[in-house]
Amino acid sequence: AxxxxxxxxxxxxxxxxxxxxxxxxxxxxxxxxxxxxxxxxxxxxxxxxxxxxxxxxxxxxxxxxxxxxxxxxxxxxxxxxxxxxxxxxxxxxxxxxxxxxxxxxLPTNVDLIEACIAIYRLQRFYNLTVKDVSTGMLNGKKYDVSLNALDTYVLGREHHKHHTVDLAGEWFAETNSWLMEHTLSTPIGADREKMLHFFASAFFDYKYYSIALSLFDHALVLGKKTGDPALLNRRRDIEKLAREEVLAKTEPKADATNYGRGCRGEFVGISNLYCVYKFGTSPFLLLAPIKMEIRLLNPFIIVFHDVLSPREIDELQKLARPLLERTTVVKFKKYEKDSRRTSKGTWIERDHNNLTKRIERRITDMVELDLRYSEPFQVMNYGLGGHYAAHEDFLGDTWADKKEEDDRIATVLFYLTDVEQGGATVFTILNQAVSPKRGTALFWYNLHRNGTGDTRTLHGGCPVLVGSKWIMTLWIRERMQLFTRPCLKETT
Ligand SMILES: O=C(O)CCC(=O)C(=O)O
Ligand SMILES: [Fe+2]
Missing domain, CATH: 1.10.287 (Helix Hairpins)
Incomplete structure (x- = not known):
């Protein structure tokens, strides 16, 4: 498939x-x-x-x-x-x-593994215990949702296979307590005694003997087989191993990087520098001055408030929705799918229709750069635990398709939706976090005045905990900025 x-x-x-x-x-x-x-x-x-x-x-x-x-x-x-x-x-x-x-x-095994990894990412970034996830307690807010035994079992199984921090035991213990109290509405759940034996032997194979024993005992009682000699022999074997078992209790450790802290909203004492209204002579600015929140002067980072209307956003989403495809990253000069960037997106030409042309003109008013050689808009939607790990937007010398003096001088990032929890854009070196807000745009320069990449602009899109995060980005190219930004090049 x-x-x-x-x-x-x-x-x-x-x-x-x-x-x-x-x-x-x-x-x-x-x-x-x-x-x-x-x-x-x-x-x-x-x-x-x-x-x-x-x-x-x-x-x-x-x-x-x-x-x-x-x-x-x-x-x-x-x-x-x-x-x-x-x-x-x-x-x-x-x-x-x-x-x-x-x-x-239907989703494939690869989809399932990707979904497991997304859950682990959410645990790491937002400090969620197995119990939290399994009972829908997300960042201190209780949601009326929960996982079932098969969900927690698969999450444990994938941890067992792939992960260095071993949360398998926690997930398996959660599976055990679920099975004690509930029934499953799947074929495997039809015969409860058989189901308990199935899980008991699965956990035995994974060498989680105490859990295997607990389920085995439950199955014996349920089947009224506590006197069956063959089963009692088997029970003795499991019990012996369970007695020797040492269980280390592991809980997920919160991501300790500055990026992780930014995602959790732990950047403190850093407020916006100031807010100003941008007036101007263009028709758009005369009608409605834009509220600009200056976040940082060097490098220059601003948030523009209320620059897209709900109707414009609806139209952009309608346009993009049927065209969304998995986004990629550059690996060895090739574009590939990568767990560092989990979202779907599509490119929309800036002259696609009246709406995109209008937005293009508005951006020119906002940032006073010439957009002629810039890239198309990219509209993106993140999914389950969707994120974009810390990266820089400039191309540097590494990209095959970068032409001389045509790097990405600046980025405009429109937030098309609010996000209920998570999904902030975080500048990890600069200690800046911007939460998505429908209609707002974030703008920053990626290059130094001499045209080289400004590595302080390292940033990422935090994992989305709850919500559907839509953004639209525009990477503005360097070429054509000669007149609007004449001092760009420093003489060397
Ligand atoms: O989703 C975000 O907040 C960041 C997106 C981003 O950095 C990018 O698309 O280059
Ligand atoms: Fe970026």
Whole structure:
């Protein structure tokens, strides 16, 4: 199946919600078909039994009657063949075919691993315990959601396989307590005793013996098999290993970098320098002066407030939504998918339509740079734990497609949505954090006056904890700034 990176945008995951609803409807029709079939049997079997009981109770007498005799011969000749055909006829084959036809649309194992990594990232960045995640306690706010035993089991399993900080035990313990109290509405949950044995042996294989023992015991009691010698032997083996087991309790450690602190809102004592209104002679500025919040003078970082209207934003999202594709990063001069940047995005030409042209003019008013050779707009939507790890926007000398003196002099980053929790843009060296606010734009220079990259602009998009973060970026190129920014080049 084509990798669709389902978890990397909220817009993309909406498709899965719709597909799941159809699959459930399909499962319900499957149940209806089974029920119809069951109803036929429920009607027929008692009638067949009544006749058979009559025959059994007075066998010779029964068949001495020619009517009974004939009927028996005919039934045995014809009806049993029909029952066989009835039993052979697959139930719900059209529903099975539907599921099979949708299989390529379902998330793959890669999608699942990516989603696990997103959860671990959220734990690390926002200091969330396993219990927090599993019960929907996100950053001190309780949401009416929770994981089930299969969710926590998979999160433990992936930790066991891939992770250096081993939270597997915590996730497995959470799975255990879930299983003690609840039932699963999946095929594996249909037979509770079997399900407990399944998990017991899975945890045994992962060498989490105490958890295996607890589930095994639960299964014995449930199946009333506490006297079964073979099972008791098995129990003794597990118990022996469980007694020798040393369990280290690990909890996720909060990301201790400055970036992590910025994402958690721990930059303190750093307020905006000041706010000013930008007036001007252009039609837009005459009508509505822009509120500018100067964050830093060197390097220059500003936040422009209320520069896109809700209607403009709706239109941008409508335009971008069907075109979203997994974003990439440059690795060895090639663009590739990478867990350091998990979002979906699309490029929109600045002269695409009246709206984009209008926004382009507004940016010129705001930042007084010539946009002619700049890049198209990029509209992006982040997904589950979606982030963009710390990076610089300038191209430096490393990029194959960078032309002489045409680096990304500045970045304009529009926030198209508020984000309920997380998703700030953080400048890790400069101790600046900007929270997304619908309609606001962040602007900064990426280059020194002499045109080299200003490494102090290292920044990242923090993992989104709750919400759908949409942004639109414009990377302004250096070429054409000669007239608007004549002092750009220092003579060397
Ligand atoms: O999402 C963000 O806040 C940052 C995005 C960014 O830095 C970029 O797209 O270059
Ligand atoms: Fe960036």
């Amino acid at each position: 084509m990798e669709q990176s389902h978890s990397t945008s909220v817009a993309g995951m909406v498709k899965l919600v719709l597909l799941e609803a159809k699959l459930i409807e399909n499962l319900s029709s499957y149940a209806d078909e089974l029920e119809r079939r069951l109803n036929i049997l429920k009607r027929a079997v008692p009638q067949l039994q009544a006749e058979s009981n009559k025959a059994i109770s007075q066998m010779e007498e029964y068949v001495s009657n020619p009517i009974n005799g004939f009927s028996l011969i005919r039934r045995m000749n014809q009806d049993w063949n029909d029952w066989m055909l009835f039993m052979e006829d697959p139930v719900g084959s059209s529903q099975v075919a539907y599921v099979s036809s949708q299989k390529s649309q």
